Amino acid sequence: MDLTSTLTAIRDFRDERDWRQFHNPKDLSAALSIEAAELMECFLWIDKSEVDQMVDQRRIKIEEEVADIAVYLFHLVDVLQIDLPNAINRKLEQNRAKYPVDKSRGNAKKYTEL
Numbered sequence: 017m018d019l020t021s022t023l024t025a026i027r028d029f030r031d032e033r034d035w036r037q038f039h040n041p042k043d044l045s046a047a048l049s050i051e052a053a054e055l056m057e058c059f060l061w062i063d064k065s066e067v068d069q070m071v072d073q074r075r076i077k078i079e080e081e082v083a084d085i086a087v088y089l090f091h092l093v094d095v096l097q098i099d100l101p102n103a104i105n106r107k108l109e110q111n112r113a114k115y116p117v118d119k120s121r122g123n124a125k126k127y128t129e130l
């Protein structure tokens with residue numbers, strides 16, 4: 017995956033339409049949440065046992081919603097001038113401290129329950 021050219025394409029799409037003016041943290045974070053809800057809607061009211069079949073049937077729709085989420089996340093990162101790799105690494109470091117391997121391996125408990 018060539019992330020740099022993808023991010024350039026996203027920025028070009030926005031700038032060709034002069035939409036940067038509409039991009040603020042409040043609306044971008046709302047748009048991100050709305051797109052996440054659209055992804056969740058793909059699985060709404062189905063049994064856990066039906067998830068794999070649903071993914072097969074609706075793969076294109078699911079991929080589109082994931083792409084919407086990624087695009088809005090990129091716009092938010094761009095507007096807030098976040099160094100995303102650095103932010104991710106910082107968060108991973110925090111999570112390593114919260115979820116030590118010896119206590120969290122193989123279970124899904126929240127760190128407060130370990």
Ligand SMILES: [Mg+2]
Binds near residue numbers: 051054084
């Ligand atoms: Mg969508």
